[in-house]
Amino acid sequence: MGYGLVVRFIATDEVAALAFDELAATALEGIRAHEPGTLVYVNHRVPDEPRVRVFYELYADRAAFDAHEAQPHVQHFLAERGQYLESFDVTFLDKVAGKLSAGSVSE
Known part of the structure; x- marks a missing residue:
């Protein structure tokens, strides 16, 4: 059914x-x-x-999200992002209904 999240990041300044x-x-x-x-x-x-x-993120399922989180490029992002941020907030999402493109998560 898909697994999603929205993350709102606030940087310390425009630079x-x-x-x-x-x-x-x-x-x-x-x-x-x-x-x-x-x-x-x-x-x-x-x-x-x-x-x-x-950020808007959509994964095929929870296992795909877990695989994403384990990737070296994501681990690097997670380790380095704090130096640029004042704060961030994560909202996890459960799909109720919607339209998805052909070949993506089953509707």
Whole structure:
């Protein structure tokens, strides 16, 4: 059915937010190359809040999320992100209903 989460990050300042984006982009390279169970992994900017980033992540299932968390590129991201952040908040999601693209998680 899928396993998702939303993470809201607040960077210490705008320069840190840009450095955070670079760190996330490096992790994304590994995610694209090595994580077939990661269906969606997107870093969003928030209009009029230059220090805020919101990640939306969707995994095939909980096992895919656990595999994602164990990857070296993700471990690096998790270890380094704190230097750029004032705070972050994670919200885990259970799917109720929705539209998914063909070939992704079963609806």
